[in-house]
Amino acid sequence: MMNFDYVRPASVADAIAAASEKGATYLASGTNLLDLMKGGVSRPSVLVDVTRLPGLDRIERLADGSLRIGALVRNADLAHDAEFARNYPAVAEALLSGASAQLRNAATVGGNLMQRTRCAYFYDAGSACNRRWPGAGCDALKGENRLHAVLGWSEGCIATHPSDFSVPLVALDAVVEIEGKAGRRELPLGELHRLPGETPERETALERGDLIVALRLPATAQGFARHARYIKVRERTSYAFAVVSAAAGLRIEDGKIREARLALGGVAAKPWRAREAEQVLAGAAPDAAVYREAARAALSGAKPSGDNAFKIELAQRIVVRALTLAARGTPDRIAALPGSPFSSVAGA
């Protein structure tokens, strides 16, 4: 790990000033950043520790019915908040399907959104990677790429975004609150992460110094609480990133799907909202045929970036599974194996 200067500002304004310097980066719990620094992938010259900034660790209901989650709320605290889990069950399930109990105890909401891809070539300082070194090329393109992207990738980068949490969030129209040199602004979560295109090194829409201070779920997000699931296929049952995942939320009235939300994880450089599939589902009776049609629509633009054509079929099956389970009804309690299609709990 390269050496760095450590600063712990007392206010958001001081933090932004410190992080606006070249080479500086924010430190929250560090569960991803320290790993990257140990591997020589990230080499910040200054770490700006934001963990003591006041007022960013609260969950609050706002007057308009939306929920505001401070960026320093820990993943475990959010997932185990009973009211949160009741109102946004797919988000809680996604959180609990990610990482390990130890990591969830440390990791923050803001840090989860800002975590980097787990592409092995990005992590290996000896491999060519356009994210790490613009113009270097992409060793993943001709390498071990069965877990790489099938949607929205470019010849420059085929990495995926690893967050489970952000998948149901993007389906529920979450908004990110950002403080920066120019003041406060908001961004739909769906616009935070960028597809690689010609500039894979620009992973998010944030500018230097920008700090995520909160995440907001609009009042409408609770409308899907009775029919919401997050389903995640992994290469082992627990403590693994998604090969493919799907978050599904349905509003079912009088035997018809009034509104559907669907997003996919593990398939692209960003959490992938499947609006075409939502349109297929809206107004339809909840049955297997329409789920399959929605799944085809969700993956209609997919193409393999390597040895991963199987993910296109797998993703469709996971979409069908997530919709089927969501329509059946949100379980009273999150399954023993959160997100797992192999859970032994009935109905999971």
Added chain:
Amino acid sequence: MNLPLSLTINGVRREIVLDDPRVTLLDLLRERLDLTGTKKGCDRGQCGACTILVDGRRINSCLALAVSHDGAEIITIEGVGRGGELHPVQAAFIAHDGFQCGFCTPGQIMSGIGLIQEGQAGDDPERVRECMSGNLCRCGAYQGITEAVLEAQADINAPKQRRSA
């Protein structure tokens, strides 16, 4: 760059001056405070051997910068027994053969203590396994580990239930 910090480790307050901000809690414990019960396995947050309690919560000490935890209360495996008596989770690991080589055991035990305090798993072995998935055991003693955590949890919770009955 001198970085002063104050930590309470196993009930003892320690004033520490770091000369390097890169020191993790794990390296501080092992290399500078001679508390080598906490193990370094992968050093990358993948194995759980370095699990300790920080302010009552289990975390991976290899992914925690010491300087960022100024003021924290830390419990390590050295601090869980009382006056020569084993912690119930320690005793249960022996009773259930929850280890073979023993390298992962301090992390397993600290994780088990954290799990019981979190109170999310109940008496469901599948939930216990899921909540212990951040602790790898290359000897494969998972059956004994799960039984040990379940028994220790029952032991720890039993007096409370009697009192409330």
